[in-house]
Amino acid sequence: MIVLRDVSKTITEPDGSTRALFDRLDFDLHEDDHSVAITGRSGSGKSTLLRILAGLDTDFGGTYEHDGRVLERTARRMAAHRLRHIGIVTQDHSLLSDRSVLDNVRLGVPARADSAARAHDALEAVGISHLAGKRPRRLSGGEAQRVAIARAIAKRPAVVLADEPTGALDETTEDDVLALFDRLQQAGSKFVIVTHSERVAQRCGRQLQLHHEQLIARGT
Numbered sequence: 001m002i003v004l005r006d007v008s009k010t011i012t013e014p015d016g017s018t019r020a021l022f023d024r025l026d027f028d029l030h031e032d033d034h035s036v037a038i039t040g041r042s043g044s045g046k047s048t049l050l051r052i053l054a055g056l057d058t059d060f061g062g063t064y065e066h067d068g069r070v071l072e073r074t075a076r077r078m079a080a081h082r083l084r085h086i087g088i089v090t091q092d093h094s095l096l097s098d099r100s101v102l103d104n105v106r107l108g109v110p111a112r113a114d115s116a117a118r119a120h121d122a123l124e125a126v127g128i129s130h131l132a133g134k135r136p137r138r139l140s141g142g143e144a145q146r147v148a149i150a151r152a153i154a155k156r157p158a159v160v161l162a163d164e165p166t167g168a169l170d171e172t173t174e175d176d177v178l179a180l181f182d183r184l185q186q187a188g189s190k191f192v193i194v195t196h197s198e199r200v201a202q203r204c205g206r207q208l209q210l211h212h213e214q215l216i217a218r219g220t
Helices: 046-053 075-085 101-106 115-125 141-153 171-186 198-202
Strands: 002-012 018-028 035-039 061-066 086-089 159-163 190-194 206-211 214-217
Touching (some): 002 046, 018 046, 035 198, 046 159, 046 190, 075 086, 086 141, 101 141, 115 141, 141 159, 141 171, 171 190
Parallel strands (some): 035 190, 035 206, 086 159, 159 190
Antiparallel strands (some): 002 018, 002 061, 206 214
């Protein structure tokens, strides 16, 4: 699946100073992983690590492998990799307010003749096919998050990367989203989830923590 090796990353702080975010960090997403939680204090680099996994941040030292091949980290190559293999759920949903729910989900499967069918299938999978014609501004927070998840899975990616997917939800809605993740995992989807929530982390099959510029197994 996806492997990061010896990843180093330095960032520039607002005051102009620099700080090492990762130092020879390793990450492996195994074939038998269904869900992996990544936790850590604020500023530890969780979202940056997710952007690296998504191919959105290529400015780092180390290697990125997929299915045993080291990928060339050009913007074009990583965009092609992301389009084919990776779905992304962002913290703010990033839905287009002037487009319908269905159209927003279709954006996850660009340039495909069957994009409408795939979008309908994804909405059915997350239980909101009845909302296909609505505009995002008329949705609840939980419904908007389900649309974002549907968009991420519509192209049937190998991996879904989710950045704080329940951070803005109440506990009941969080439970609904976690139950949805469980069902999608049983159907074959793999999730890497960045989260501050202990409840979310405990629902994942493997928990990792960013600590002192490294990823370590939780509890070690």
